[in-house]
Structure formats: C-alpha cells, structure tokens
Amino acid sequence: MSSSDVLHHVGSLAELQSLFASTTYVAVDFFADWCGPCKVIAPTYEGLAKQHAAPKHLAFAKVNVDHAQDAARAFGVTAMPTFMFFKDGRQVAVNGQAAIRGADPRALSAAVEKLGGLAKKRMAEAS
Template identity: 40%
Template sequence: MATDTASDAGTASTNEPLHVDGQSQLNDIVTENEVVLTDFYADWCGPCKMLEPVVETLAAETDATVAKVDVDANQQLAQSYGVRGVPTLVLFADGEQVEEIVGMQGEEQLRSLVGRYTE
C-alpha cells in the first residue's frame, strides 16, 4: 500500500485520501473541492483503523474529496473543529462545514451522507 507524505499530498489524485498537515492545507483542499469529507483520526485508535478502508473506498468511488488529519500531529487543527474524540468525520460542502459525525460509521451511512451533497 502506498503511503502519502506531506510533500506529495498536494499532487495526489483525489481518488485517494489526502493527508493534511495544518490548517492552511485543509483550507486549500476545502476551497478547491466542492465536497470534502475530513477524517480526524489517530494511529492508536482502533475504530479509526476500522474506518480507514471505508474512507479509502469513498475517496475512490464518490465525488467527494477525502482528507485525513492525524489529531496527534495537528492538535490545534483538531481543536479548531471541536474534535474531542476520534474518529470524527467533518463534511464540508461549498467551503462550509455541513456535517460532523463522531465514532465508527458504516460505508452505506457515509456514502448516503456524501451523496446528499454530491448529487
């Protein structure tokens, strides 16, 4: 499995999750893409690991851009969105935060949530 580094995240295809490092990079992604599903996660979090293949599938199969934010590396960014637990998913549409979901979610739930904003 390929791993993204911060240096190539800007050129990564939108079919793969973009690994975000910092507020300005997230702002750019949200500004440049109509619908952005942002996964706030931690490497030590079991439910986050279970959610990872789901968000990768959504990145590949939906019109949403998926961003991943490591809360340990980006504590201020997580705090600015009120992230208290992981995983937390924040959905942006047209540059605005429209949804926030805390905890493990099924693929179908997330697919229909994304679909409300991409269709």
C-alpha cells in the same frame, strides 16, 4: 485508482483550508495512529473515497489529530474517529448529523453516498 490518488493527507489547518478552497464538498476523517476504531473504519473510508471522489467536486481528507492539532482544535474534535462534512469550506450536516463520532460504517456510508449524489448533481449542472 489507489487510495493515495483520492485521500488527501492533511498536515495542518492551512492545508485543510486550501482543500476547502479548491473543492466544493469535502469529507474529513479526524483520526489518530493509536486509535483502534480508527484503524477498523479506515478501509471503509478509503473504499468510499475510491468510489465517490471527484476532483474539484468531492474530496476525502485524513487529518491525524496528533500531527495537525490546529485543525482538530479549530473543529472541536475530542473523539476519534470523527467524520465531518463541508460544503464551500463550511461544516454541514449530512442526513441530520453535523459529525459522525466513532467507527459507524453505516452512518459514514450513508453520509458519503449523499455527498456523492450532491457532487454528481453539481458536476452535471456544470457541464
């Protein structure tokens, strides 16, 4: 599976809300092209997306804060990268964190592993 198959490049708040409406859990990477730490953590996020993405259950979005300023403003993003997690369109804390600010691969991996487990559980209950 290529990263283009599992990463949703979101260009506006409306696009992000549409993804929330169609997917139970959504991990969002708020980033900027000029952000060095964003470039460093990007391969980790892409790898986690390839490993854990599940259509309708767990999606991975990338939001360029310079292009989708409405989405960044709506969620109060002031530092890049910022990772946030959503269930049924509402921001949720994962492993006690409402958001992960900065390029912290351990915290990001732990949060995505937890979401992946929740998505698998939801998929099993649905089948």
